[in-house]
Each structure stands twice: as C-alpha cells, then as structure tokens.
Amino acid sequence: AQSVTQPDIHITVSEGASLELRCNYSYGATPYLFWYVQSPGQGLQLLLKYFSGDTLVQGIKGFEAEFKRSQSSFNLRKPSVHWSDAAEYFCAVGPAYSGAGSYQLTFGKGTKLSVIP
Amino acid sequence: EPEVTQTPSHQVTQMGQEVILRCVPISNHLYFYWYRQILGQKVEFLVSFYNNEISEKSEIFDDQFSVERPDGSNFTLKIRSTKLEDSAMYFCASSVVRAGETQYFGPGTRLLVL
Numbered sequence: 001a002q003s004v005t006q007p008d009i010h011i012t013v014s015e016g017a018s019l020e021l022r023c024n025y026s027y028g029a030t031p032y033l034f035w036y037v038q039s040p041g042q043g044l045q046l047l048l049k050y051f052s053g054d055t056l057v058q059g060i061k062g063f064e065a066e067f068k069r070s071q072s073s074f075n076l077r078k079p080s081v082h083w084s085d086a087a088e089y090f091c092a093v094g095p096a097y098s099g100a101g102s103y104q105l106t107f108g109k110g111t112k113l114s115v116i117p
Numbered sequence: 118e119p120e121v122t123q124t125p126s127h128q129v130t131q132m133g134q135e136v137i138l139r140c141v142p143i144s145n146h147l148y149f150y151w152y153r154q155i156l157g158q159k160v161e162f163l164v165s166f167y168n169n170e171i172s173e174k175s176e177i178f179d180d181q182f183s184v185e186r187p188d189g190s191n192f193t194l195k196i197r198s199t200k201l202e203d204s205a206m207y208f209c210a211s212s213v214v215r216a217g218e219t220q221y222f223g224p225g226t227r228l229l230v231l
Contacts, residue, residue, distance in 0.1 A: 004159075034219070036222070041126075041224065042224055043120075043121065043123075043208065043222040043223045043224040043225060044160075044208065044210075044222035045222075046219055046221070049219060090160065092160075103148065103165070103212065103218070103220070104150070104162035104165060104173060104175070105152075105160075105162065105220060106162070107152075107159050107160035107161075108159065109158065109159050110159075110160075
C-alpha cells in the first residue's frame, strides 16, 4: 500500500530564512507527487506537482521541490520565507488506481509552519 | 479563478442524525471526490464519483455514507446516522480527468457530532 510520511509535525522559522519540509513516500511504481498548502479557514491549495521529467519542479509562491527516487523523497523548499507562508503543508502521492475512473490521493499528516517576524 | 465551494463551513449535529454536506465542483470538471481529516490525523480518501456513479470507495465509506449529484452543479455527501467518530473536516475535490490531473479542493466542512 502506498504511504506518505512527513516527519516534522511543526516547524518554526524566522522570516527571511530558508525552509525545507520533508516528505518521504512509499509507492510501488513511479508516483505522482504533490504539495498542497492549507491556510486557516481555506481549502487545500496546490503548490506544485511532479509527474515526470525534470526532478526539480517549481511551484507558486516561490516554492520548489525535488524528487529523489533513490531516497523516495519529495522535499519542499523555499529560499526565503515570508510571514504569509505560515500555514499547514501536505505532501500527497498518487495515483492509487484500483479500478476504472479513480485517482485517489494519499496524504501525509502535514507539517505546520510558523514564521517568526 | 474557478474554485470548489462547500457548504456549510461548520455543522454541529447530534449522534444518530442525518447530515448532508454540499459541494459545488468546478464547472468543467468530470471527477469528484470526498476526503476527510479527523483532527490530528491524515487526510483520507472516501470516495470518487464519475458519470453519475461511484468509481471507487475506501473501506471508510460504509453503508452509512452515500453520494449524489442531484443536479448539474451540486455534489453531496450524506451520512445517514452520524456517529461520534464521524467528527472531522470533510473536503470535496474535483478534477478534469482522472490519472495525472490535479485535484482541486474546497475549503472543507467541519462536522462535529455530539
């Protein structure tokens, strides 16, 4: 069964500092990988995704992530964090095709990011 | 930018009562999903829906749950007789097609069963 591990439950960084959020996955084939962000009271917004090709993917809000097959990782990075980046970040893997017409995502538990001014 | 909407944002109900959670997916999307997140736990897949029928469901999605697309815009999740353990945030999502496409999520409905 596929699974996603986000080992850090809560991270606090200073504004302007760099950020790396870790994500490890377990999946039997080449996965599709996603990072979503959830601000309080908001839905899950897609930051970026990896399907194939270049292993370094760029997303919105200055985020990037690198797919490392050898480490089964898809870590999210940002060179300089802004106070507005404070939110919860979810890594997800898919597909889990077990029948026609389905594409369920498997999520990690999330990492809550706090930003110190 | 089109977005998925959900109503209500919060709902409190008594154990054993029926609840209906509503979602309006993005208009040109064809696949619809429900996920839930129990407080402190992972976001979990419940069900996917395509062409007016369930295409896949998880073991969580038992006979107490049902989904429906009653008209051309709404997508609903019904819990027939709520239990305390149904308390969670419920997310609706939609996508244009299935494999390889991004799922767009709504803001969620927080359900509290007392």
